[in-house]
Amino acid sequence: MVINDPAIHAEVTAVFATYEKALTTNDVAGLDALFWPSEHTIRYGVTENLYGFGEIAAFRAGRSPVGLERTLERTVITTYGQDMATASTLFTRPSMPPGKVGRQMQTWMRTPDGWRVVAAHVSIMLAPAA
Numbered sequence: 001m002v003i004n005d006p007a008i009h010a011e012v013t014a015v016f017a018t019y020e021k022a023l024t025t026n027d028v029a030g031l032d033a034l035f036w037p038s039e040h041t042i043r044y045g046v047t048e049n050l051y052g053f054g055e056i057a058a059f060r061a062g063r064s065p066v067g068l069e070r071t072l073e074r075t076v077i078t079t080y081g082q083d084m085a086t087a088s089t090l091f092t093r094p095s096m097p098p099g100k101v102g103r104q105m106q107t108w109m110r111t112p113d114g115w116r117v118v119a120a121h122v123s124i125m126l127a128p129a130a
Contacts, residue, residue: 001081012077012085012108015115019106020072026065032057036109036116043120046102067095070102083110101127 002008015034022030032053035041039052043059050056075089084107091102107119 002079004079005082008079008082008085009077012079012087012115015108016075016077016087016106019117024068024070026063026068028060031060034115034117035120036111036118038118041118043117043122045122046124067093069093084108085115096124099127100124 019031019034021027022034035043035053035056037053039054041053041056043050043056045059048059050059070091070093073090073092075087077085077087079085087104087106087108089104091104092100093102096102102122102124105121106117108115109118
């Protein structure tokens with residue numbers, strides 16, 4: 001298995017950027033299109049545990065579009081072979097309390113329709129001391 005094949009890494013990096021733009025602009029249809037439409041897809045959020053694409057889509061449809069801008073730090077994308085990848089990043093938002101940092105991890109899978117998130121986790125914690 002090839003880890004971080006440059007061509008595959010570029011594909012996942014591009015789709016991750018598409019996801020980030022959809023997230024920060026509250027493009028719900030775009031976000032839905034980037035998640036695998038399966039009951040096996042899971043997203044753990046800061047305040048919610050979502051099982052299956054239906055729960056994830058309902059959450060996105062009801063989420064406030066306010067305060068979604070964020071700054072990413074230490075983003076790491078790792079590809080495993082041609083069809084699986086992870087994307088991990090830290091983030092901050094102007095609306096976050098001081099001293100907090102967000103964490104996001106996604107598992108991406110190549111499907112016949114392109115790369116899709118099959119599992120995601122978002123959490124917020126105290127920022128580690130420098």
